[in-house]
Amino acid sequence: MDTLLLSRLQFAITAAFHFIFVPLTLGLSILIAYMETKYLRTGDKDYLRMAKFWGRLFIINFALGVVTGITMEFQFGMNWAEYSRYVGDIFGSPLAIEATVAFFLESTFLGVWIFGWNRISPKMHALSIWLVALATNLSALWILIANGWMQNPVGYVINNGRAEMVDFWAVVTNPYGLLKFGHTVLSGWVVAGFFVLGVSAYHILRKNETEFFKKSFKIGVIFALVSSILVAGIGDFHAKEVAATQPTKLAAMESLWETTKDAPMYLLLIPDQKNERNSVEAIGIPSMLSILAGQKEVRGLKDFPPSERPPVTLTFISFRLMVGLGFLFILLSLWALVKSKRIENSTTLLRILLWSIPLPYIAAQLGWIVAEVGRQPWIVYGLLKTSDAISKSVEPSQVLASLIGFTLFYGALGVIDIYLLAKYARKGPQPKEV
């Protein structure tokens, strides 16, 4: 195997692993901040216990999110030196701004929140978790502005053999990046909503601290429902933006080979990339694809040379599954909302919710597969190929060693983290003070 393939595998593994922990952080921080504020407003100690219980799970999850994030920053230079040299003038800025504006705030005030219970005023303490929540989501904004630029490069000229920024405002307000920010952050909120629902369901089923977990459930269900609806809504706008800026990705998402007017959407479809066709196309909804893409005529993959097409089957299946899961989240959270008053009686629903905890995580991963695999063979769409972005001075043996290292190390850390999360989630909150 060559450096390119190994580096791509390593980036995929380390990015996917990092994004197991990020989404929960995005949403759960807001819920904890809400709980602690509710405690301050009402004086109801249950909300304090709630902030502490969910806060402990937050911290366990956060630890791995942070440490695996450093890998992402280092890797651009280590494995993708030509990319870094070529785009650093633009891409480096949002990363540096993320660290300066958001990550400092997040890390510093999380430390304050964890260790500050008896050291600062209750108001200041609640403010610190709000700052964590704000900073976490702000952090996502800058990272997705950076990623948005890879998807739809704007505000640059090619100069001195590299891309140079000429319009910072265009980079920051890149519609692709902003839509992706909304879509990604909301997907994290869905993860958090279903996490709270699932863990609460576990305890309600066991009649452990029922009142406490019903209160948590109520907060979780509204958050999950609103986020599920919004993530789908923004997803729709996002798809239209993809259609306008990345025709090859959209065609791969829908496995559309021929440029088609009033393109239909087939509910049942099996792509056949080798023969540039679909082996199965059935149950078509007339014009549906054109409507979703916001284009009368949707361009097919055959409009582009094979060397500029992404892997179709993986992109297509990931997209379909993600969308399917997205609808499922709306239905599930709607069902949970309807039953939430007497949720302890709906044991089937509770069981479903418990087993649904992993689903939004999977949907988020699938979304990233669509975004990153669907962009191939480009690392910066239309501008720089992934194969030209690699570090020339790094030997395949070095990357093989680091890839094995990451796989083993991350694997072990993942097991430990999930074990700790499950342990403390099962343990439940601290008993009420008498």
Place this chain on the structure above:
Amino acid sequence: MEFQVIWFILWGLLWAVYFALDGFDFGAGILYPFIAKNEMDKRAVIHAIGPVWNGNEVWLITAGGATFAAFPTTYAYMFSYLYTPLLIILFALILRGVAVEFRPKAPTEAQKKLWDAGILIGSFIPALLFGVAFGNIFMGLRFDESGYYGTLFSLLNPYGLLVGLLFLFSFIVHGGLWVSLRVPNSLAEKALSRAKKFWYPQLICAILFLILTAFYTRLYDNFIKYPIWFFVPTLAVVFLLLTGVMIRKNKKGKAFICSALFIITLVFSGVIGLYPNLIPSAIDPKYSFTIFNSSSSPYTLKIMTIVVIIFVPIVLFYQAWTYKTFMYKITEKELKEENY
């Protein structure tokens, strides 16, 4: 002043602040298994760095991000040339972070032991290797227009190792002082006595560094050209000596501040010597990555300067507030009730 020069100073500043802050976390982590022999002591040392280590580490992320944004060519080649050593540092930093966070939550003794080892290894390796890396950057890396010729082992040369040891001992002293400020008394005495002990090898390494730098590097060229800048390494020497004096006088707070200022002036001494290089080529200076041939466009540097001028003071302000909030002596009672 040109933006490249401003960013060179900022680049040095970010690294200097990073080492002055995370340096004591590393030192505390290295001393941890040697001074904390029972559960309460162990909790105390972890608690001493617990509220701040993560915020300290962000200075590294920012230093990396700033290198990427301001000097992308340097970032690209520094990180890919130093692939394996950076990977080892990265793994160690991951291990340290996870160990510090998970140790208090580990349910069994066996797991606690595992994280204890993680804290030690994860603190020791970056402390040493960051020094080795900077030592090699001071010397220059072996590269020309067609690539890099060094290996992991060629980095472990006598001068690189000397700078590694200088960093290591400096961080141990720094960490010992920080711990002595925060933990209950008997443990604080132990930490202080370690700081006292490790100050000697720190001093020896610093003297050797001053001498051998003349033989192994070109850092002195700038100082000879502009002798006014000798005040920075002179200050470093003064702060190092003052650290020792204050330790002996049992003035822990002042000793800690002097130790921090020593680290900052030490890093700046190196950075001044490097100017205008970011990574000199040991093969021929014409291949060196300098702040002029590896920087971003003036437009990008201007934007980034504005961001930094606004936000870094804000960060310094709230981090200072955090330090003020947590700069108290942890009590036994607090440790017993501890429940993350």
